[in-house]
Amino acid sequence: GAGVSQSPSNKVTEKGKDVELRCDPISGHTALYWYRQSLGQGLEFLIYFQGNSAPDKSGLPSDRFSAERTGGSVSTLTIQRTQQEDSAVYLCASSLIGGRVAYEQYFGPGTRLTVT
Amino acid sequence: SQKIEQNSEALNIQEGKTATLTCNYTNYSPAYLQWYRQDPGRGPVFLLLIRENEKEKRKERLKVTFDTTLKQSLFHITASQPADSATYLCALDTGGFKTIFGAGTRLFVKA
Numbered sequence: 001g002a003g004v005s006q007s008p009s010n011k012v013t014e015k016g017k018d019v020e021l022r023c024d025p026i027s028g029h030t031a032l033y034w035y036r037q038s039l040g041q042g043l044e045f046l047i048y049f050q051g052n053s054a055p056d057k058s059g060l061p062s063d064r065f066s067a068e069r070t071g072g073s074v075s076t077l078t079i080q081r082t083q084q085e086d087s088a089v090y091l092c093a094s095s096l097i098g099g100r101v102a103y104e105q106y107f108g109p110g111t112r113l114t115v116t
Numbered sequence: 117s118q119k120i121e122q123n124s125e126a127l128n129i130q131e132g133k134t135a136t137l138t139c140n141y142t143n144y145s146p147a148y149l150q151w152y153r154q155d156p157g158r159g160p161v162f163l164l165l166i167r168e169n170e171k172e173k174r175k176e177r178l179k180v181t182f183d184t185t186l187k188q189s190l191f192h193i194t195a196s197q198p199a200d201s202a203t204y205l206c207a208l209d210t211g212g213f214k215t216i217f218g219a220g221t222r223l224f225v226k227a
Contacts, residue, residue, distance in 0.1 A: 110158075
């Protein structure tokens with residue numbers, strides 16, 4: 001079946017503008033994650049959604065970042081008033097379930113965000 | 117704070133040899149550990165998962181060990197091939213819903 005898809009694949013924006021990044025998880029996956037990866041760095045956890053539970057927002061770097069997941073499926077990560085340090089690849093992943101149940105995560109191709 | 121360390125330097129090996137990558141962690145006790153492969157411009161791809169009560173897990177040419185006393189996992193690729201060249205990431209659960217990833221080790225296999 002289809003994997004995790006993300007759009008856009010690339011986004012160039014001017015400093016101070018808002019951006020929205022979209023993630024379509026694998027159908028039936030209840031857990032959805034957002035990560036950020038800067039050049040040569042590991043994945044930085046941003047936010048986690050699990051079913052209808054309140055999301056774990058502990059990784060969001062500032063209040064300019066927010067995310068929502070509608071209908072338990074598609075998720076949107078919004079960055080307001082973008083800064084140059086927001087430039088990175090934003091990766092979305094989904095899994096059957098999260099936590100200590102230990103299911104692997106399936107990643108999308110990422111959105112490369114460049115803030116000029 | 118919780119910390120994961122992987123070899124920051126790239127690993128260069130000759131085709132046919134065994135590649136061994138290291139993942140060390142501190143300050144917590146994960147229930148499981150995962151290894152992912154990441155190619156340039158792509159998202160990570162899951163390879164193997166090993167639980168805290170397992171010492172070793174194998175899949176084709178891949179082998180992972182998990183030593184909870186040393187707080188270390190070793191990832192082996194036997195009979196390595198140029199197609200194995202990629203960045204390999206280890207990831208640990210944190211006792212909740214969050215998974216933390218290491219920065220990865222780049223592997224280059226020369227023909």
